[in-house]
Amino acid sequence: MKYLDEYRDADAARRYADAIAAAVTQPWTMMEICGGQTHAIVKYGVDELLPDGITLVHGPGCPVCVTPIAKIDAAIELARRPNVILTSFGDMLRVPGTETDLLAVKAAGADVRMVYSPVDAVKIARANPDKEVIFFAVGFETTAPANAMAVYQAARLDVPNFSVLVSHVLVPPAIEAILSSPTNRVQAFLAAGHVCTVMGTGEYYPIAEKYHVPIVVTGFEPVDILQGILMAVRQLEAGRAEVENPYNRVVRTEANETALRIMGEVFRVGDREWRGIGTIPQSGYELAPDYEHFDAERRFDLSPAPPAAETECQSGLVLQGVLKPCDCPAFGTRCTPDKPLGAPMVSNEGACAAYYRYRRG
Amino acid sequence: MCLAVPGKVLSIDESDPLMRMSKVSFGGIVKDISLAYTPEAKVEDYVIVHVGFALRTIDEEEANSVFEYLEQMGELEEIRDGET
Ligand code: SF4
Numbered sequence: 001m002k003y004l005d006e007y008r009d010a011d012a013a014r015r016y017a018d019a020i021a022a023a024v025t026q027p028w029t030m031m032e033i034c035g036g037q038t039h040a041i042v043k044y045g046v047d048e049l050l051p052d053g054i055t056l057v058h059g060p061g062c063p064v065c066v067t068p069i070a071k072i073d074a075a076i077e078l079a080r081r082p083n084v085i086l087t088s089f090g091d092m093l094r095v096p097g098t099e100t101d102l103l104a105v106k107a108a109g110a111d112v113r114m115v116y117s118p119v120d121a122v123k124i125a126r127a128n129p130d131k132e133v134i135f136f137a138v139g140f141e142t143t144a145p146a147n148a149m150a151v152y153q154a155a156r157l158d159v160p161n162f163s164v165l166v167s168h169v170l171v172p173p174a175i176e177a178i179l180s181s182p183t184n185r186v187q188a189f190l191a192a193g194h195v196c197t198v199m200g201t202g203e204y205y206p207i208a209e210k211y212h213v214p215i216v217v218t219g220f221e222p223v224d225i226l227q228g229i230l231m232a233v234r235q236l237e238a239g240r241a242e243v244e245n246p247y248n249r250v251v252r253t254e255a256n257e258t259a260l261r262i263m264g265e266v267f268r269v270g271d272r273e274w275r276g277i278g279t280i281p282q283s284g285y286e287l288a289p290d291y292e293h294f295d296a297e298r299r300f301d302l303s304p305a306p307p308a309a310e311t312e313c314q315s316g317l318v319l320q321g322v323l324k325p326c327d328c329p330a331f332g333t334r335c336t337p338d339k340p341l342g343a344p345m346v347s348n349e350g351a352c353a354a355y356y357r358y359r360r361g
Numbered sequence: 362m363c364l365a366v367p368g369k370v371l372s373i374d375e376s377d378p379l380m381r382m383s384k385v386s387f388g389g390i391v392k393d394i395s396l397a398y399t400p401e402a403k404v405e406d407y408v409i410v411h412v413g414f415a416l417r418t419i420d421e422e423e424a425n426s427v428f429e430y431l432e433q434m435g436e437l438e439e440i441r442d443g444e445t
Contacts, residue, residue: 142416145414146411146414156379258397
């Protein structure tokens with residue numbers, strides 16, 4: 001496919017790896033934010049091409065992984081109600097809640113449907129006026145325009161039986177939370193390219209300056225990732241802390257203004273709990289006051305969240321780059337993709353699933 | 362889930378004012394994609410698509426820059442090699 005194959009070229013990758021090795025004089029630790037990048041890194045063995053001094057730690061950019069257990073429990077509770085069709089991206093279905101997951105609830109007879117796009121959920125609502133159709137709206141900035149448009153459309157088309165269970169998260173506040181943590185060891189960031197297709201790169205300049213940390217906007221193919229690493233290494237070696245964007249075939253400095261307008265209409269920024277990490281101030285979207293009547297948590301009377309159960313899952317440490325998945329005691333034994341203990345073992349973007357799938361044995 | 366994939370716009374349907382719709386081909390698989398966020402997208406353009414929405418048109422000129430950068434690196438390497 002055009003604009004894809006050439007970015008997996010082994011020769012180009014090798015040349016980048018050589019350039020990185022030539023540039024490194026001391027050890028550096030950098031974090032790729034996005035779980036899609038984590039998968040590409042592990043799948044194509046990008047980390048194995050790197051010189052010993054470069055450590056890649058995997059970031060929290062897996063929307064499914066950071067969705068709080070209370071939201072999963074709420075989705076499960078709603079899905080079990082007789083008059084409800086619960087819709088969601090496929091990744092959400094197998095994420096464990098306190099007691100079960102959405103797939104098991106579906107198998108037991110609940111109407112749970114996977115959708116490709118949130119606007120498909122609005123279509124389902126219009127086709128089923130006697131049902132309550134709820135869309136489980138998770139995601140980062142990349143997904144926010146689509147989710148915002150679904151709500152905007154439901155408002156314009158007056159679809160009273162549509163609502164959303166919102167668990168939206170934002171990347172820059174998460175980067176700041178990681179950098180402010182006393183256990184932080186990340187010295188540079190590979191920012192998630194597709195988040196920046198929506199937001200532009202403007203939000204990263206103050207962070208690069210405040211924390212003196214290089215931030216390189218990076219794509220998802222092996223060659224993109226290696227290029228991002230090389231640029232980060234050269235900044236670190238030179239003592240620079242700048243925002244660079246080699247992924248400019250897709251990302252521009254400016255935000256997508258059309259998308260921002262609809263997102264700004266439908267959402268407002270609020271505090272958000274991240275599973276395994278805790279609440280990060282001003283790190284998520286909620287529905288704006290004019291759209292609050294589409295909020296499933298307001299529309300339906302939900303039982304209060306049970307106290308957090310003890311779990312062996314170390315996902316919080318994995319998501320903050322403190323622990324490698326394979327160093328979790330449950331990894332590959334008590335926790336596998338067939339019987340996951342935590343979300344990072346489920347999702348296509350989860351670091352534990354990437355390690356299990358591509359590094360087994 | 363944050364992954365967005367490049368595809369080529371085959372045709373555009375402007376009949377719904379809220380949702381400018383299009384057929385986009387992803388290596389032969391054709392899907393209905395909204396161009397609501399890419400008002401500039403034209404037939405034949407490459408767009409980067411996520412959960413049913415085109416988020417950006419892909420800049421053809423920039424598409425090759427990753428390789429240009431490599432070329433520059435190669436030159437730098439040669440200069441460095443020449444010095445040692
Ligand atoms: S391996 Fe399983 S239990 Fe361990 S952190 Fe990952 S998801 Fe949690």
